[in-house]
Amino acid sequence: MELGLSLGEVADGGRPELVLGLGVGRGEEEERGRREGGVVGARRWEAAASPEPSVRLSLVTSLGLRWPSESENGRSAARARGFDVNRAPSVSARDALGMEEDEEGPAAPALSSSPNDSGGSFPLDLSAHGLRGPTDTAAHGGGERSSSRASDDDEGASARKKLRLSKEQSAFLEESFKEHSTLNPKQKVALAKQLNLRPRQVEVWFQNRRARTKLKQTEVDCEYLKRCCETLTKENRRLHKELAELRALKTARPFYMHLPATTLSMCPSCERVASNPASASPSAPEAAAAAPAPTTAAARTAVASPEHRPSSFAAMFADPRSFPLATQQRPPPPAARNCL
DNA sequence: TATGTACTATACTTTACATCA
DNA sequence: CGTGATGTAAAGTATAGTACA
Known part of the structure; x- marks a missing residue:
């Protein structure tokens, strides 16, 4: 679904020369990404690495305005636009994830141990990245928020307990998100394993992360559209004034x-x-x-x-x-x- | 070709928790 | 210190699109 007003043309390169619209829902680019992304499972991995904004304008040069930090080749549009949604510590999640590998380890270890398990260790070698496991964090963090989710064994026993990811886990996920905004099943399982979370949790985190990115992007875009509107209004006033002057002159x-x-x-x-x-x-x-x-x-x-x-x-x-x-x-x- | 299923996505909502006045 | 308002994030639900048998 897409609500929008589009004016003008789209350049050959696919970059819209003139697209003025507030998109609501799924855009065509995104759809194309879905279609062309490749095989099932991995199809979104590359295709959606650079989520398109729902609102795009190329009034940029026309109005002499710039998208906030319009990027040259940013991985993610959101990141490229200057707001800090993707800022993360300089930890390479890719390294730890082994992105290139097709390691399809059983998810059982991750599923069976939760960060809050009393005896739960943190199997991910976060120390290599300056990260500590939740247990460690809780012990040394000095009040730092840590993962407090009840173990999966507790699930259903009581009302759902809210998970708070540790800073390390969040940072790691952020780093992964910077690499790719979507996960294929293998990556999801691998990441869950690394972070000692359930794949479902990783999946949800990425979903929410994409939603946040989009929300922020929308805010930025709205702000930009406001500025465009103001500029156009001023120009319109000026032209009206000029027209009135010309008419007066002609009448005289x-x-x-x-x-x-x-x-x-x-x-x-x-x-x-x-x-x-x-x-x-x-x-x-x-x-x-x-x-x-x-x-x-x-x-x-x-x-x-x-x-x-x-x-x-x-x-x-x-x-x-x-x-x-x-x-x-x-x-x-x-x-x-x-x-x- | 039509259909059912599995999977994954987004949008929206609910809920738990943290923070602050 | 207790409390209510508020914001944030994790998780749930609904729905749609796609691939595939």
């Missing part, structure tokens, strides 16, 4: 009445009356004279074709130079450019 004395006859000409292609920039109305000429003609094919198309006139919302964002920011120089209107 039509500008062409004061132009020498030789400066007026009819454009053969658009059939508009154009005038010599030097003698045009006082408010428009600077922009017309100063603005360079669009150099890219896209920009030319955007300006030239009727459906991509500057009044078209899509055209405004299609090319940075055509977006009418107050501080930006604008290309001349089609008639003027075509005629001169």
Whole structure:
């Protein structure tokens, strides 16, 4: 499901040149990832390493704004966007996980021992990563939160007891999440084994982690959209003002009445009356004279074709130079450019 | 090709716990 | 120190999509 408003086109590379929308639910990219990710089990492992934001804009260059820490090649979009959702200690979960290996150890050890087991050790060699097991943590942590989940043996005996992962476990999971935001079954079991958790717990942690990432991303995106909206509102006001001025000027004395006859000409292609920039109305000429003609094919198309006139919302964002920011120089209107 | 099943995903909700005024 | 409000995170539930037999 996706609710959204999309304007304009998507570039060849798959990166949207103009996508303005608030996505709700599953996006197409994500769906594609699901379809093309590979074989069952492992299919999501690589495909979803870089979750796409639900809201994407490439108004970035048009508006002169940047996505918060827009990344070059970030592994995860969330991480790339500057908020710190994925920050984790410099512990390599990949190393400990043996990501490349296909170690399919039985999950029994992990299932049978819980962090809170009185006799439970912490089989993961966390010491190699400066980590301690929960038991150790509880003993040495000095009040630090530790895993307090009742063992699986207790399950069903009473109301569910909330598990609090230890800092070490959380850090380790974070590190794994930085590597891959989804887990295949083997990875899940391996990670659970390493952390002395049940695979289900690892799975739930990743689910919640993805949800948190998405939530934060949504917040960031909303903030950005607000800024875009403010910019557009300002620009709209400015244009209205300019239009009113031009109308007033025209009412007072039509500008062409004061132009020498030789400066007026009819454009053969658009059939508009154009005038010599030097003698045009006082408010428009600077922009017309100063603005360079669009150099890219896209920009030319955007300006030239009727459906991509500057009044078209899509055209405004299609090319940075055509977006009418107050501080930006604008290309001349089609008639003027075509005629001169 | 249609269908049932297993698996996994997300979205939303519930619940337990920590923190703070 | 006790208590209620609030935030956070783990876990549960519902539902949908995909692969496969």
